[in-house]
Amino acid sequence: MPTxxxxxxxxxxxxxTEADIVTWSVAVGDTVEVNQPIVEIETAKSLVELxxxxxxxxxxxxxxxxxxxxxxxxxxxxxxxxxxxxPAEPSAxxxxxxxxxxxxxxxxxxxxxxxxxxxxPAAPSAAAAAPAAPAEEGSGAVxxxxxxxxxxxxxxxxxxxxxxPIGGAEAGAEYPVLAKPPVRKLAKELGVDLTTVTPSGPxxxxxREDVEQQVKATAAQTLATYAxxxxxxxxxxxxxxxxxxxxxxxxSVRKRTAEAMVQSAFTAPHVTEFLTxxxxxxxxxxxxxxxxxxxxxxxxxxxxxVAKALLLAVxxxxxxxxxxxxxxxxxxxxxYVNLGIAASTPRGLVVPxxxxxxxxxxxxxxxxxxxxxxxxxxxSTSPRAMNDGTVTITNIGPLGIDxxxxxxxPGESAILAFGAVRxxxxxxxxxIAVRWVTTLALSFDHRLIDGExxxxxxxxxGRVMQDPSQGLVWA
Amino acid sequence: MAAGGxxxxxxxxxxxxxxxxxxxxxxxxxxxxxxxxxxxRAMWRDMTLVRAxxxxxxxxxxxxxxxxxxxxxxxxAAQIGSGHALNSQDFVFPSYREHGxxxxxxxxxxxxxxxxxxxxxxxWTPADHNFHLYTLVIGSHAxxxxxxxxxLTKDGLVATGDPAKDxxxxxxxxxxxxxxxxxxxxxxxxxxxxxxxxxxxxxxxYAISExxxxxxxxxxxxxxxxVGIPSVRVDGNDVIASxxxxxxxxxxxxxxxxxxxxxxxxxxxxxxxxxxDPTRYRPKAEEQLWAxxxxxxxLEAHLEAAGELPDEFRAEVEAQAKALGERTRTxxxxxxxxxxxxxxxxxxxxxxxxxxxxxxxxxRYQRSFADQEATR
Numbered sequence: 102m103p104t105x106x107x108x109x110x111x112x113x114x115x116x117x118t119e120a121d122i123v124t125w126s127v128a129v130g131d132t133v134e135v136n137q138p139i140v141e142i143e144t145a146k147s148l149v150e151l152x153x154x155x156x157x158x159x160x161x162x163x164x165x166x167x168x169x170x171x172x173x174x175x176x177x178x179x180x181x182x183x184x185x186x187x188p189a190e191p192s193a194x195x196x197x198x199x200x201x202x203x204x205x206x207x208x209x210x211x212x213x214x215x216x217x218x219x220x221x222p223a224a225p226s227a228a229a230a231a232p233a234a235p236a237e238e239g240s241g242a243v244x245x246x247x248x249x250x251x252x253x254x255x256x257x258x259x260x261x262x263x264x265x266p267i268g269g270a271e272a273g274a275e276y277p278v279l280a281k282p283p284v285r286k287l288a289k290e291l292g293v294d295l296t297t298v299t300p301s302g303p304x305x306x307x308x309r310e311d312v313e314q315q316v317k318a319t320a321a322q323t324l325a326t327y328a329x330x331x332x333x334x335x336x337x338x339x340x341x342x343x344x345x346x347x348x349x350x351x352x353s354v355r356k357r358t359a360e361a362m363v364q365s366a367f368t369a370p371h372v373t374e375f376l377t378x379x380x381x382x383x384x385x386x387x388x389x390x391x392x393x394x395x396x397x398x399x400x401x402x403x404x405x406x407v408a409k410a411l412l413l414a415v416x417x418x419x420x421x422x423x424x425x426x427x428x429x430x431x432x433x434x435x436x437y438v439n440l441g442i443a444a445s446t447p448r449g450l451v452v453p454x455x456x457x458x459x460x461x462x463x464x465x466x467x468x469x470x471x472x473x474x475x476x477x478x479x480x481s482t483s484p485r486a487m488n489d490g491t492v493t494i495t496n497i498g499p500l501g502i503d504x505x506x507x508x509x510x511p512g513e514s515a516i517l518a519f520g521a522v523r524x525x526x527x528x529x530x531x532x533i534a535v536r537w538v539t540t541l542a543l544s545f546d547h548r549l550i551d552g553e554x555x556x557x558x559x560x561x562x563g564r565v566m567q568d569p570s571q572g573l574v575w576a
Numbered sequence: 577m578a579a580g581g582x583x584x585x586x587x588x589x590x591x592x593x594x595x596x597x598x599x600x601x602x603x604x605x606x607x608x609x610x611x612x613x614x615x616x617r618a619m620w621r622d623m624t625l626v627r628a629x630x631x632x633x634x635x636x637x638x639x640x641x642x643x644x645x646x647x648x649x650x651x652x653a654a655q656i657g658s659g660h661a662l663n664s665q666d667f668v669f670p671s672y673r674e675h676g677x678x679x680x681x682x683x684x685x686x687x688x689x690x691x692x693x694x695x696x697x698x699x700w701t702p703a704d705h706n707f708h709l710y711t712l713v714i715g716s717h718a719x720x721x722x723x724x725x726x727x728l729t730k731d732g733l734v735a736t737g738d739p740a741k742d743x744x745x746x747x748x749x750x751x752x753x754x755x756x757x758x759x760x761x762x763x764x765x766x767x768x769x770x771x772x773x774x775x776x777x778x779x780x781x782y783a784i785s786e787x788x789x790x791x792x793x794x795x796x797x798x799x800x801x802x803v804g805i806p807s808v809r810v811d812g813n814d815v816i817a818s819x820x821x822x823x824x825x826x827x828x829x830x831x832x833x834x835x836x837x838x839x840x841x842x843x844x845x846x847x848x849x850x851x852x853d854p855t856r857y858r859p860k861a862e863e864q865l866w867a868x869x870x871x872x873x874x875l876e877a878h879l880e881a882a883g884e885l886p887d888e889f890r891a892e893v894e895a896q897a898k899a900l901g902e903r904t905r906t907x908x909x910x911x912x913x914x915x916x917x918x919x920x921x922x923x924x925x926x927x928x929x930x931x932x933x934x935x936x937x938x939x940r941y942q943r944s945f946a947d948q949e950a951t952r
Contacts, residue, residue, distance in 0.1 A: 111638065115851045135905070136901075146852065147852065147855075149638065149853075151639070257947060259944050259945060
């Protein structure tokens with residue numbers, strides 16, 4: 102009985118997906134022998150002659166010369182038993198490319214009635230085990246060759262239940278992100294966090310497309326800010342793609358502040374002491390001075406009295422007005438006081454100081470304080486004004502803050518924080534009374550100032566604040 | 577051919593001219609004089625069978641039955657000649673093109689195709705044939721061979737004076753492999769330890785598409801001079817000369833005199849593998865020139881002239897070749913998928929807990945698919 106067999110286009114290289122039919126060397130009706138050359142094909146790699154896997158008579162050439170054929174598609178039909186009886190039917194219809202690609206065997210699909218014999222051999226290659234996929238661009242993931250068909254890594258359906266990893270469930274609890282080095286590089290360049298990317302590749306592999314998709318998804322979005330507030334409020338900086346933050350380069354004042362704070366905080370061991378005092382008398386003094394004709398030309402504030410109190414305390418304890426020279430391994434005691442005042446400005450925090458503040462009478466001190474504050478506000482603080490401070494006051498009270506632990510201005514050894522002055526119930530002369538109360542905080546460099554010295558300085562400041570007339574005694 | 581270069585044809589040991597005329601040689605004639613017409617016919621038969629098998633395997637690859645094939649066409653004399661010089665106790669480390677040597681070691685050629693169909697990593701038990709598995713990593717087995725040879729010495733199997741006991745090792749590799757660091761290391765170790773190993777280089781003139789002139793300025797045999805290994809260049813298309821120099825080299829090694837480097841100058845008539853196209857990197861005229869130096873035709877001419885190739889013998893070999901081709905074809909087409917768990921079988925010689933855990937996991941993994949039967 103006639104038995105028809107078809108020859109499917111094989112992969113003549115490693116990983117080829119298609120070939121061009123160049124020349125048929127047999128025609129319908131020709132008798133062919135096993136291994137007789139039948140057709141010349143051209144692959145991406147070379148011209149190749151294909152030998153017939155069958156002996157018999159050629160019954161059909163299934164593709165024309167010049168055609169490009171996918172691997173796995175039947176190209177030739179041979180009657181391998183031409184002397185058999187006449188067939189009842191011609192051969193089965195030619196299978197479509199997709200259907201054929203699903204067949205594991207590249208050779209010998211029996212297409213006639215006699216299927217009892219010559220069963221199809223198993224697939225020779227791993228490629229044949231993969232399910233069929235429509236022809237798309239190849240992925241190129243082979244050692245030699247021109248790529249495997251896209252989609253050939255389609256996921257197979259799993260039965261119920263998950264598979265624990267080798268060595269138990271805990272061993273595989275954390276899977277790292279899977280991505281090839283070029284994809285990792287791309288992600289780095291585009292600023293994409295690979296852990297945020299949804300992988301689409303086989304086995305959870307993050308592909309180039311996934312990264313690009315992620316960029317697209319997060320590209321230049323509007324600010325993720327409050328409803329109706331879509332205008333950036335920062336003068337400079339770069340808004341991130343997702344619109345959720347703006348990055349501003351650290352420059353000028355902010356940069357210097359950061360450097361100074363880091364240097365100070367991590368070289369000088371800070372100790373901060375606190376003292377809460379009744380400053381009602383200071384407030385009364387401020388009120389009187391405001392009425393004083395001699396002080397009519399300046400603004401009088403509680404800060405002026407604090408400054409004077411600190412200068413008096415330094416005079417009594419000059420060792421606090423010093424700095425640590427690490428390089429020379431010396432302590433430098435200053436015979437002058439350049440009194441720094443931490444000031445908030447549009448450009449950031451600056452600490453200008455009042456030169457030789459220890460020599461200034463109260464009015465002159467008030468004038469200097471006023472000028473310093475004015476310059477800081479309009480940004481005209483000179484560099485010189487910020488050099489060579491010896492001790493500093495940070496006035497945090499106006500912000501409504503009780504106190505804090507200030508960080509030393511580099512090169513100095515003490516800084517006094519002046520908190521808010523509030524009316525509070527206070528024991529005054531054996532009775533509870535409503536008094537003006539504030540908290541003073543003194544941070545000092547514990548390398549050269551012991552706790553006792555710090556305490557004495559702070560206590561002296563507090564004493565003057567509590568009773569400014571004490572200044573007459575110490576002046 | 578540049579004089580003195582790796583493609584030079586000067587100073588090649590030759591005992592059979594391309595016309596099939598047996599000629600003498602001062603040093604090596606003695607190592608071929610024992611060959612009887614019967615033994616020469618056996619070599620001719622082996623070369624013919626290996627070529628028939630090689631052709632069949634090439635066709636099978638073109639028919640989609642093999643993923644890849646590596647042709648030995650043109651190199652039969654170098655392989656069969658040297659293979660016939662081996663004693664059973666000698667041990668061979670082949671690369672991946674040594675089908676002729678495999679045949680002389682009693683490996684069923686059809687079984688070799690299991691590797692090229694992707695069914696197995698190694699298709700025979702090396703100890704059964706004293707023939708190691710094919711090594712696809714270029715040149716790495718030169719080190720394995722040297723180590724094995726050093727082991728033979730330590731086991732007292734060299735220079736005992738007992739021909740049934742004295743053993744040596746042959747490492748087969750190509751001109752391209754000589755550029756590998758592994759080969760340089762192997763030569764050094766073999767030399768300084770007097771390892772009983774014969775390095776048999778089949779210089780087929782191309783490392784895939786790269787000419788041997790890109791591997792060396794001098795004949796590859798000259799590499800031996802640098803490390804103190806005696807070397808010889810032989811006409812690799814002359815089966816008698818290939819046999820004689822290998823015999824000499826093996827005796828040298830087995831008797832404790834150390835390694836030998838043989839360069840068999842030959843030509844690969846086919847592609848490097850079925851995946852490349854040699855017409856893109858070498859001229860037709862060159863292929864034609866070497867077709868005229870065919871190793872089988874040369875021995876055939878010699879036997880014919882001596883009246884030692886009777887028609888009955890020819891017919892017998894022809895029938896054997898045809899039968900081998902048919903057996904190859906039907907066997908390969910009949911192969912089904914192997915049990916994938918088999919890949920864990922020979923990882924270690926003895927049971928190993930980690931491998932067992934991996935085998936068990938992989939079994940569960942396979943069973944986790946709804947369509948598992950389709951892939952088993």
